[in-house]
Amino acid sequence: MLTPQIADKGVTRHILKAFGLHASHRLGQNFLISPAVVRAVVEAAEIGAGDRVLEIGPGIGTLTQGLLEAGAEVTAVELDKKLPAVLAETLRGYAHLNVVQGDILKTDIPSLMGGEPFKVAANLPYYITTPILLSLLEQKLPITRIVTMVQKEVAARMTARPGGRDYGALSVAVQYHTEPEIALDVPPNCFLPEPEVDSAVIVCAVRKTPAVDVKDEKMFFRVVKAAFGQRRKTLTNALKPLGVPKEQIEAALAGAKVDAARRGETLSLSEFAAVADGLTEQA
Ligand code: SAM
Numbered sequence: 559m560l561t562p563q564i565a566d567k568g569v570t571r572h573i574l575k576a577f578g579l580h581a582s583h584r585l586g587q588n589f590l591i592s593p594a595v596v597r598a599v600v601e602a603a604e605i606g607a608g609d610r611v612l613e614i615g616p617g618i619g620t621l622t623q624g625l626l627e628a629g630a631e632v633t634a635v636e637l638d639k640k641l642p643a644v645l646a647e648t649l650r651g652y653a654h655l656n657v658v659q660g661d662i663l664k665t666d667i668p669s670l671m672g673g674e675p676f677k678v679a680a681n682l683p684y685y686i687t688t689p690i691l692l693s694l695l696e697q698k699l700p701i702t703r704i705v706t707m708v709q710k711e712v713a714a715r716m717t718a719r720p721g722g723r724d725y726g727a728l729s730v731a732v733q734y735h736t737e738p739e740i741a742l743d744v745p746p747n748c749f750l751p752e753p754e755v756d757s758a759v760i761v762c763a764v765r766k767t768p769a770v771d772v773k774d775e776k777m778f779f780r781v782v783k784a785a786f787g788q789r790r791k792t793l794t795n796a797l798k799p800l801g802v803p804k805e806q807i808e809a810a811l812a813g814a815k816v817d818a819a820r821r822g823e824t825l826s827l828s829e830f831a832a833v834a835d836g837l838t839e840q841a
Pocket of ligand 1: 585587588589590614615616617618619620621622635636637638660661662663680681682683684686740
């Protein structure tokens, strides 16, 4: 049975005090203090012995300890310069850990992780959740599974289906690359300090091939971005910023059997793909 000892309010307070640390709001530091949530993240990541895991923002090592106990080989990237020294103490004795100090958005992940498959696990800093997720997906790294704590509202956007107000460019990007599923809702009292928002653990099984076939991925995402950029407008108007003549937009919509009066927020991934392919063929 996994026994993550750092995931405890008293232990976390003690570690912060011993190292003279204060949780930094600017760096999105809300440390997990629930062993049940750590166990749930590790289980959702389906860690087997020797699995390679990239952890983003290990903090004082709470989730890292759970991953290591389950047999993972963890590479952890932490921005806070004070924390590597803390991790060297809190995770002393665990052999399969490599802590790298740096910003995940500026980290050369292919060089760090190599070409073999790996998983991503994180309790993400909420101020940059979306850029981190999009960057991981767009780089086409050999990631098989992403399990992260995110703001509950972001989890809803990642899993949203066409038609609802949560459905947007993030939903399309995440669902194009992965099969996302909410594993667990997590209330504020599972963290120290408590965040002002509810959280959720989301599991994204990365697809071997994207959810839809497109002729030109760049065009697909340009269409998606334009459609949601002005989501209350009809597609003919919303797609104007693409700089394509109106007749071509209308021809692409007609070819895709998508009514020009519809709004982008009602289109499925396949419909976005059909419209984008129509524009690609005319380019
Ligand atoms: N994993 C720990 C836990 O669950 O208790 C800490 C999670 S805390 C919500 C987010 C962590 O990400 C913090 O340790 C913070 O310093 C780190 N962080 C913030 N911005 C980062 C970035 N750009 N790159 C890497 N780590 C970052």
